[in-house]
Amino acid sequence: MTVPKYWREIPQRYRLEAGKCKKCGYIAFPPRQICPECKSQEFETIRLSDKGKIISYTIIRVPPKNFSFQAPYPVAIIELDGGGRITAQIADASPEEVEIGSRVRIVLRKIQEEGKDGIICYGYKAVLEK
């Protein structure tokens, strides 16, 4: 991965910056230029909530190479309060603890180290609210 490819996604990875359509309220994460619902091109920048619930989850036991040291790990689709859905790992949880409908909180964590030069990639993960 080149530095710019990682760097340009930082507002989304670190701060959950999204676009909210000024006409219909559609929330685009990552931001988009055209609203898929109403085709408007006017968006305001918002931050997604750092709280939400699990829509579905799985436990990855056969991981991609750059995640091999982490497996097994849970990954979930999370619906954030106020809108916006993301795919993220559930951190600090054993597989048995994760359930559909569980409440989660978004935290900033190290996601992976890429390539031989090892760019350290940070981003959002979720932790279970207990």
Next chain:
Amino acid sequence: MREVAIIGAGITKFGEHWRKSLRDIFVESALMAIKDAGVDHIDSMYVGCMSGGLFVAQEHLGAFFADYLGQSSIPAVRVESACASGGSALRMGFIEVASGLSDIVLVGGVEKMTDAEDVTFALATAAEQEYEVFHGITFPGLYALIANAYMKKYGLTREQLAMVAVKNHKHGSLNPYAQFQSEITIETVLNSTLVADPLRLMDCSPVTDGSACVILCPLELAKKYTDTPVKIIGSGMATDTIALHSRKDITSLRAVSLSAERAYKMAGIKPEDVDLAEVHDCFTIAEIIITEELGFVEKGKGGILVEKGETSLGGRIPVNTSGGLKAKGHPVGATGVAQAVEIFYQLQGRADKRQVKNARIGLTQNMGGSGASSVVHIMEVA
């Protein structure tokens, strides 16, 4: 628009071809199709291939395949829609013949996967890189997310999922081109290693080398080449969001229902008119949902459909008589064309031990990514 027919087909054995290259397997199936059709020339060519670049570091595949087929002057284009590349190539060939631009068009599909250094990485390029793959999700993982949500919503059982693999292996045992020609039991599936909960190894289609080709021509010319042409009466394609999490309902596959709706409309038929179907069972959960989206059973009842044996050979609507992606194998870019080859053989009455009696209308459904592309073709005995 002109009516379009398939007049010949060719397919390699699916499996691990350590002695054969990407070009070898393509040419093998293409020569077989050309001989089957009895054509003396090709006007144009479309080849579905998902990732020559990542699997064998070869791109520019239109010219590459035309060259090795001894056709290096014809128009030739590679078509890519991830795992729906083959079905998309068939649609491009159909459009070219229907439009009147070309008469004899070869449609191929091919993938050489066992040469790849990292198959998981190559396949993951069909998902959203920055917002899915970045977080460590895999393709089995994406379908596992679908499966868990679907099981909770509709009460599908783990055993019903396994029944899809058991059925497709049984069908595959009757197909000499299949990668796996052995029957398995529900226990084989339930005891196989977990890949991404709830999906196990035997819920997943394998890594496969293989190639398939069909020859298309206008229906009015078809009888010149064969007594038993097969007419393509419907072609439908649809797309959906690239990321699974962007969809309102992850327990349905909207691109599948839309592509089917479009193909049924063009063909002027209903789901109950279909005698057999080849569908994209990349994972067992996919076949369950696809049978619903194609209208073979109501939403949420796909598990009961397979449990009752209605999708088995001899059942109401046999699905994946070839063995499907699970047992026949899934050389990703080849799959959509291989599905058409199976339906072509079935409608011609050439499917031997797995022949569906009195089959007149067959359907193929080929899917890309976690359902972001779907291509449906409907074929009828001409």
